[in-house]
Amino acid sequence: MVRDRSVTSFSNSTLAGRADDVETLNRLARAARWGHSGSAVVTGPTGIGKSALLSAFLGGGACRHATVLHGRCEEGVSGDPLSGVRRLLGPIVQDVPPEGGALLALTPGALAGEPPHALAVQRAFHGLYRLVANELNRRPLVLALDDVHHCDELSLRWLDFLLRRSDGLPLLIVLTQQAEATALARGAPAHRALADLTAGRRTTMLRLRPLAETDVAEVVRQYLPAPAAPAFVTRAWAVTGGNPRLLGRLLRALRAEGAGSGVGGADRIAETGGRVLAGWARELLDRRPRWVGEVARAVAVLGERDTDHLGPLAAVPADVVEDALTVLREAGLLTSGGRHLADGAVRAAVLAPLDGQALSRLRTRAALLLSDAGRPAEEVADHLLPLPSISEPWMPGVLLEAAVRAEARGAPETAARYLYRLLEVDPDSVEVRVRLAGALVETDPSEAVGLLRGALTPGVDIRTRARIAAQFGMTCLAAREGSAALGILEGVLDTLDAELGSDPLPADRELRTLVESVLMIVGSHGRSTIAAMSKRAAAMTVPEGDTPAQCQKLAAMAVLTALDGQDPKPAVKYALRAARSPQLPLKSWSLINSAFVLDLADRTEDAGAVLDRLLCHGRENSAVSTYALALSIRALHLHGRGALPDALADARTAVQICGAERWGEMVVLPRLALAGVLVDRGEAAHAEELLTGTTPVWRDHFVWTYHRYLLVQGRTRHALGDAEGALALFRECGRSLEEAGVRHAAYLPWWAEAACVLAELGRAEEAQEPAAHGTRLARRWGTPRVLGLAALARGVATPGEKGVELLGEAVRELSASPARIAHARAELVLGQALLAAGDLRAAREHLRAAADLAQRCGALALNQNARGALLAAGGRMRKMTSSPLGLLTGMERKVAALAAGGAKNRSIAQSLYITVRTVETHLTSVYRKLDISDRAQLAVVLRSPGVRAERVPREASPRRGQR
Known part of the structure; x- marks a missing residue:
């Protein structure tokens, strides 16, 4: 009886993406009809769709005019000779006369014996060949045998026998084979017979590939009615690896749970997919030999490293390990790289047959194998961590060595995991407690x-x-x-x-x-202890700084000496010595304190270099809190220099780091640094929001954060229009600093802020008190920054020409300092004072300078104020260009052009009818704005492409002999 060519209907979803494969078989069938006989072997892992592809081909148009015989080899019958041929040719044998050799050959038990008698096999082969040849004389023949990895050897030998004698006959043989079965059957007679069959030149090997993501989308549409979200398709494809049968199981499970194919369904894929994968793994391993499961459990514990470790752990030979890994990889249980089990659920399913004691013994053996092989201590310790107890004498030593190595490579959290297990073994160990605390x-x-x-x-x-x-x-x-x-x-x-x-x-x-x-x-951090500590430091012997501890002491002494507010030179010397030794082991607080002192002393380049070292140290050692602290301090440093964009980036990063840590709420400095930058960026409301919730409950303890909080909050309130509230906060800052014994002009200059607010409120006389206080402190410290701030405070507190003169002094001092925002502020205040005095021309020069400086710094609020005042003075801003000269005032451009041409200061003064002191002030400002230091660099800048030199008016050109 000829098999009906109308095949049972099958799911189109199983054939998604298989059109090319079906067409390959169709092409072979068409060629066979014209006498070009051949064979095809469709191979692929379990569930890839081999049988579905075969059914689609047999039911298609290419087989319409052929006799189609389809059989399937059952597991466990490979010892029954010609059982595969019996299933394949059964329908046509029914019409054969009883005396035919073919019928005798297909009778169960006809070829009994081990091995069967050669003469009987030869008669059977020729009888079966005549049977098939008779069928081929009537019409084309397609023989399709499914799951040939279960087939007996003689059936495969006969198919090879048939194929070798079919030249010119309309014959096509199509076989399907499970890819992972190749490793399982390696060396078996049936495996060799199949290899001989497929070695012929007329055999086409067709390996089925996993579904592509677009094919998965097509399958999802057939299972779930609603349109699929891209995330759903992507995750379904990733979980199943594009295996059609596994994908079908996943989608059926999701459908049973009521999950759709939208974003919500995508979120369910991980959990549901884990269960589906686990079941898939158990099913596959149950059908495999025991040694495959043993190797799978070794991989689950050890990872796929090499047969030297997997073999002894699984108690199987090395060549068997390779075969087992091939089986696991072909079955999709290993990742694409082939080093680990595909999913945590798969790993759990592989280990599930082991009880707790057996699993502990397996892990202990794995750790011992790795230890004996000389693998790194951390690798061995990772197998000890899951054990219920650290019971063997060698185990604590491995955990301690692993912790030390983890600390050395900058992985404190990993070290802590090892040390916690050690602490369970010996809770009273001082060494373990100290190491764990360090981690x-x-x-x-x-x-x-x-x-x-x-x-x-x-x-x-x-x-x-x-x-x-x-x-x-x-x-x-x-x-x-x-x-x-x-x-x-x-x-x-x-x-x-x-x-x-x-x-x-x-x-x-x-x-x-x-x-x-x-x-x-x-x-030095305590409000109640810093004064006593300063006295103690003053009586100490200054160390040389030749050891890490000496450097740390030097840096601490530098801070306490600096806060005395006298000559900065001793404190700077200590700070530089504390940070100078790159060969010494880094101590974070040596660098933090050194940078703090150098910044106070306007040694900004040195301070920046120290902070960069601190950040590098934090990155290399995974010191998260140290890194966040260093970023915050550098943000303050950059803010003070007027580099607001860089300060903003550092402060935001520090806040983000702290926000991701459980201790983040305790760390206030990153938020204070960010809020201070935001105020100058014109985002005071955002700064206020950031400061909300940072109520200084630590006010009775910490000098550095509490007072900075008061200053930043005061500046925020002032920017939001609450001048009285700001003034109260500034005064509280000053009172508390005085109470703590911190009297330094440059550290949190609340007095300058208070004087400016009082002047804005029309209480200039009241502003004289904080101005006088700041001036006394500034003259003791003596850096341009504090002297400029003191002159600014006195200028706003002094009416009339004297006040304008003091504000001019503030501009000169601050232009020589690294405090560019303070310089821009002084230019603004001076311009406003000149505007009030009616000197519009001079007012416009300074207001324009303030706006230029503020824009260059990124101080948007200050820039906006300066532009508004400039418009009120009847001026307008120059169009911003890429030329460095765009940052200079008109007079500065003239002075710069003459100086670059070689004119001396006195000649420039005579040419422009100004004083030599004014020339010096303008040149200092030019150098600062252009970031240069001398006339030679000035000439280079002015000769740069795109820079148009300022034309000196004829009447102001230098006289002969005065160049």
Whole structure:
């Protein structure tokens, strides 16, 4: 009986993306009709759609005029000779006479024996060939055998026998084979027979590929009625790897759960897909030999590294491991790179047959194998972490070594995981507590404080206790609990002095210096302790800075010396020495304190270099809180220099970092830095919103954050129009700083802000008090920045020409400082004063300079104010160009042109009818705006392409002999 060519209907979704493959088979069928016999082997992993493709081909038009015989090899019958041929040719054998050799050959048991007798096999092969040849004489024949990986050897040998004798006959043989079965059957007789069959030149190998994402979209449309969201299709494709059967299972499961194909359904794919994958993995492994499962479990525990490790762990030979990996990879259970199981759910499903004890034994064996092979300690320790107990004597040593290596490569959170397991083994270990606290200081300082407090037991020797106390002090500072460390640090210092004597060994001196430096750092942060710490620092011997502890002490002394507000030279010298030694191990607070002092002293280039080193240190060591702190400090530094765009970027990054950490709410400085920048950017409302919720509950403890909060909040209130509220905040800042003993002109110059606000309110006489206070402090410190701010404060507090003169002094001083925004502000205030005095021409020059400077700095609010005042003075802004000269005032352009031409200051003064002092002021401003330092650089800038030199009026050209 000939098989009906109308095949049972099948799902079109299974054939998505298979049009080219079907056409390949159709082409072979058409060629066979004209006597070009051949064969095709369709291969691919389980579920890829081999049988569906075969059914589509057999039911298509290419087979319409052929006899189609279709059979399937069943699992477990490969030992029954010619069982595959029996299933294939059964329909036509029914019409054969009983005495025919073909019928005898297809009788079960006819070829009994191991192996069957060669003569019987030969008679059977020839009888079957005559049977098929008779059919071929009537019409073309298509023989299709499914799942030939289960087929017996003789059936495959006969198909090869038939194909070799079919030249000129209309015959096509189509076989389907599971790709992973190749590894399972390697070396078996049937496998060799199939290899001989497919080795012929007339065999086409057709390997089915996974569905593309566009094909998956087509399948989704057939399963789920609503239009599919792109995210749904992408995730479904990623989870299933484009396997049609697995995709069908996933979509049916989603449909059963009521999930649609929109974004909501896409969110369900991960969970549902995990369950589907797990079931798929169990089903596939249940049908495979036991050794495949053993290798899969070894991969689940160890990862696919190499057969040297997987083989011993799975207790199978190396060549078997390779076969098993091929099976797992072809079945889609390994990732595309082939190194790990495809999904966590698959891993769980692979390990599910093992109970807790068996799984622990497997993991212990894996760790021991890796340890004996000399693999890195972290790799071994990762297999110890899931164990219920660290029971073997060798395990703690591995965990400790892994923690040390993780710390060295800048992975504190990884180190903490190892150390927590060690702490379970020995809860009283001082070494483990101290190491764990060091790993947690950047991520969980409060937890680290508790660990160190528990390590500071009376039984610990004084040297160990001193090292722990120093770490405890710095950790308390990070946890905002600095006051808790002061008593312990002072007690340790007293004990060290008593036990070490007057002439300690160098290592002991370094230890004492370390504890002393930490005491100074912690004490300098407290409002109630900074004054006493300053006195203590003044009585100390200044270290050389040859060791890390000495550098840390030098930097702390630099801060306390600077805050005395006298000559900055000693503090600068200490700061530079503390930060100068690149070969020494970096200490964060050595760099933080050094940068702070250098910034106060207007040594901005040095301060910037130190901060860059600090940021590099934080990045390389994954010190998250240190990195965020360094970004905040650099934002303040850049703000002070007038580089608002860069300051804004640093501050925003610091705020984002803190927002992602659980300790982020405790860190205020990033928000203060960002709010300060936003005020100058004209975004005071945003700054106010940022400051809301940062109520300074720490006001009784921390000098640095509380007072900066008051100043930034005051500037914000002023920008929002609340002058009285701003004034109250500035005065509170000054009162609290005085109470804490911090009297420095450059650090948070509240007095300048207060004087300007009072002058705006028309209370110039009242402004004289903060102006006088700031002037006294500024003259002691003596840098151009503070002298300029003092002159500005006195200028706004002084009416008439004297006030204008003081404001001119402020402009001159600030133009020589790195404080570009303060300089622009002074230009604005001077321009407004000149405008009020009726000197419109001079007012316009300074207002235009203020607007130019503010625009260059990115100080949008100041720029807007200056432009408004300039318009009121009857002026207009020059069109901004790419030329550096666009930043210069008219007089500055004339002075710059003459100076670049070689004229001396006195000649320039005589030519332009101004004083030599005014020429010097203009040149200083020119150098600052153009970021140069001398006349030679000025000439280069003015000769640059696109720069048009200022034409000096004829009447102002230098006289002969005065060049």
